[in-house]
Amino acid sequence: MKYDKCECGGKIIGKKVRVDFRVGDEIIVFEDVPVGVCQVCGERIYDAKVLKAMEHLARGRKKVIKRISVPVLEFSFAC
Ligand SMILES: [Zn+2]
Known part of the structure; x- marks a missing residue:
């Protein structure tokens, strides 16, 4: 995958990371993206192609390898 330079001028390197992808009210986690x-x-x-692929996979749900629960907290200044 080829990437342009970052807006800050920094060099962009390709990596495989975990991505929390939001679909409606759900978070779908992709690994090795x-x-x-x-x-x-x-x-x-x-990359636009990567985003498209994630969207497609998220809709199809055919490749769910595991489910994890994600805590969702309402933000407040409690302290
Ligand atoms: Zn940057």
Whole structure:
């Protein structure tokens, strides 16, 4: 996968990372997703093809390998 330079001017390198992908009210976690990560600011760059593939997989749900529960907290300044 080829990536352009980051907005900050940093170099972007291809990595495989875990991605929390939001579909409606659900979070679907993908593992080993090829993304570009800026070496300077850490910004993740998603290729359009990768995003499309994730969307497709998220809708189809044919390749669910495991389910994990994700805690969802309402944000507040409690302290
Ligand atoms: Zn950057």
